Amino acid sequence: MTEPLVKQAHLNLFIHGVGHHNAAWRTPSSSAERLRTVDYYTELAQIAERGKFDAVFFADGHSNSITAAEDGPLWNLEPLTLLSAMSRETERIGLVSTISATFYTPFHAARLLASLDWISEGRIGWNVVTSMFDAEAQNHGLEKMPEHAVRYQRAEEFVDVVLQLWDSWPTESILIDREEKPDGEPGQYVNGAKLTELNHSGEHFAVRGPLNVPRPPQGHPVLFQAGASEQGRELAARRAEAIYAVAYDLPAGQEYRSDLRRRMRAQGRSPDSVAVMPGLVTYVGSTMEEARAKQRSLDELLPVESALRQLSVFVGQDAAEWEVDAPVPELPPLEDFTGPKGRYATILRIVETERPTVRQLLGRLAAGGGHCTMVGTPESIADEIELWLDEGGADGFNLMPPSLPHSISEFVDEVTPELQRRGRFRTDYDGTTLRSHLGLEVPAGPK
């Protein structure tokens, strides 16, 4: 495999309902009626595969808030089940799903992911999260979410045990020896001596092992992570093989990526092997005006009341009476804000750098809630992507199309060819596994 002359991007498609813009389902041509059909998701994976993307990704949550459901399609089909079906209709595209270390057990997770890696012939990845909402905990026999720090301690142990389980039944142990031995001993199916009982006994888990699925084709399905907090970033630095990030603009991307790389070095890992992929919302048009018109047409479909309700949560004050076509009122500085700081910091940055009206701010938050947004022609968006790659803001992007499948088809048909023409993205797959797409080795098996 020839090393590309210039840095090439890794591209991931983040599949979410009928698009990441909260009003996408309200467009007459949206795919809202197809959200319970496997064909809808398979077609999205086939579009990403046609674009030679590294992978498609599903987020996952364990609750269904009724008010959120009234506002639009949040959850429909369980992602691991979907990936299994999608793997049969695709050949090269990586298939990534979230797994919650708070609500799964390591044995379940290891078994499901190993099986999917065999079914997909080595194309599986998992995004380790600790989940967020009490409503999720209340579906798993808990009153409220365990403390953030406890969730990450559990996640650290969870990941360690899953990796050991994958190594506990090496494929080399499988003999399928049908021959009876001269001493009359029957042939063996497996050389048991090569299987390992973990007998793990930790603070959160007790797991005997071995796993009852052989070590999968990639050795270990690829581990993704998207931590923002101190513990989240430390887990990513210690274990993640690819990272999903939130970066509203290039300086935010540079800050996050350089911090993660510093932490990886501190863990004795080489940061170049780990792709950091911020979320990216794109509006593509043959002219800047056409692209902006696409953004406006979705923003105008946003029911202001529910959008202002969501904004009130983000800014920790009642925004219901704000004049939507007037500039965003003065907001208290970050240090005086007591709610979740990540998103509030992004809102202050949007207000500071774009001086938006309330309606424009609602639009910015409605699609990707604070992730980077690029509006423009294929050439101007390719320029911005190159800038992030060359200025250390990203190793690629986790695309969050405002409307599906429209926005991802546009990106694959117009932006990807521009990136390929500039040598900034692969023109074809070199390998067949997700690890090969991400330039990752297969981890060495047990000695």
Ligand SMILES: Cc1cc2nc3c(=O)[nH]c(=O)nc-3n(C[C@H](O)[C@H](O)[C@H](O)COP(=O)(O)O)c2cc1C
């Ligand atoms: C691209 C992306 C995808 C995420 N997917 C999920 C998800 O599917 N389920 C979930 O509970 N959290 C998800 N998260 C939230 C993160 O796992 C994490 O909780 C959040 O970034 C806050 O960081 P912290 O956990 O370090 O505080 C995602 C975050 C990002 C940036």
